[in-house]
Amino acid sequence: MTKRRSLPWLPSRRWLLLPPVILGILTIVAFVTNRKPLVRVPDAEVATPVRVLQAVRQSIAPVAKGYGTAKPKRIWSAVTEVSGAIVETHSDLRSGNRVAQAEQLVNIDDEDYRLLVSQRQADLQNALAAVDEREAAAQADRLSLEIEQNLLRVTEKDYKRFDQLQGNSAASLSEVEKARSDLLRQTQSAQQLRNSLAVSPAQIAAAKAKVALAEARLTEAKRDLARTTIVAPFAGVLSGVDVEPLQVVASGAKLFEVHDTDTIEIEAQFSLAQITTLLMAPSNVSSRGEKANSRRSPTGNLSAIEAHRLTAVVTARSGQVEMSWTGKPIRMSEAINPQTRTLGVVVEVDNTTQRSRVTSPVRLHPGLFCEVTLSPSETSLVITIPRTALTSGVQPSTNRGQVLIVDQNNRLSRREVSLRFSSEKWLVVTDGIDEGELVVMVPPIPAIDQMLVLPEIMAAEDQKSVLEPPATENRR
Secondary structure: OOOOOOOOOOOOHHHHOHHHHHHHHHHHHHHHHHOOOOOOOOOOOOOEEEEEEEOOEEEEOOOEEEEEEEEEEEEEEEEOOOOEEEEEEOOOOOOOOEEOOOOEEEEEOOHHHHHHHHHHHHHHHHHHHHHHHHHHHHHHHHHHHHHHHHHHHHHHHHHHHHHHHHHOOOOOHHHHHHHHHHHHHHHHHHHHHHHHHHHHHHHHHHHHHHHHHHHHHHHHHHHHHHOOEEEOOOOEEEEOOOOOOOOEEOOOOEEEEEEEEEEEEEEEEEOHHHHHHHHOOHHHEOOOOOEOOOOOOOOOOOOHHHHOOEEEEEEEEEOOEEEEEEEEEEEEOOOOOOOOOOEEEEEEEEOOOHHHEOOOOOOOOOOOEEEEEEEEOOOEEEEEEEHHHOOOOOEOOOOEEEEEEEOOOOEEEEEEEEEEEEOOOEEEEEEOOOOOOEEEOOOOOOOOOOOEEEEEEOOHHHHHHHHOOOOEEOOO
């Protein structure tokens, strides 16, 4: 076996690793020698972007919409009070025609009623004559009684004289008995006159009662005679006319109706929430946040409607045509409707004046299905915020809540505010926010006091659309 011999001029393999190690060390030394010192950056607070609106005072008037059917304020039914044949009718006695007040519409044959009036007048004269007769008889009895009393005194003297003569045996017993008999007859005659005078007042009173009865019957006959003529109690439009000449009608028959279309009423239905919203409108809130007549209930006899000065606009639509009239809320229904759970508000429209016609050249006719829009007649400049700005719910007992305000240093701060009037989307602030302050629309999570924020102020147009009070409707 041959032995491998190393060449003397070649280095050992161990020394081949030394150059890379030396090169690495030199590189590290060069980096360390030439490195730059680190710059320390202090920790910066990050601003959280939030959307805010600028608190401004604006005129606000919430409205509520309800629906109902137009009806005449007064409806008079022509019902006969006497029976008989119709002998005459008004020339325009047809449904839809207009009649004037006190205009004669129907005449019923009155011949029998005139005869009855004549009979009642005769009965009255007979009763009056009976009273005169009784009074004259009483006067005659009084005069006769005076005469009879004088005769009675003479008869008593004769009886006493004959009685004394008999005691002296100067007169017979028969003469005494005859004088006594004359005295008794005269006493009876005088007593009969007294009895007649005693009952005379009662007889006169009975005769006068018959006079009163005769007068009442005469008045009744005259009333029946007047009832043969039917007149219009007020100006209006005829409806449901069912009358023909020579038609025989019985007492209590309905002939037609007269509708007073000069004044129209619409009972529109509103939810209790709508009514409460209107009655708590900003125009009814004082500077201290106290609502006028706060103890007044929104139900019952609603003088509260007048107290809160609500106005109404009545609108009717037919195809592409829309007509409007101004109205006046006059009262509310006495209770909540048990089926719809709504409250009726009666609105009155005056058809006699052109001022009530907003966009309609014609009168408001009964039977139209109408939309009634209620709103306060006066508005107030108030600050409004969206409901989303509240960090928590409204406290029912104090009617207060909390919002976030961005100060001049873009820092958040909590603010307690007093709230009054509200809707589903916005609130009216009566205290706690000044005009011009920035209110956070949606609180960030988490919302920490004095937290740095980056406010994004809403444009005026967008802010107006957010805070615009919507019309609340009730279509039930």
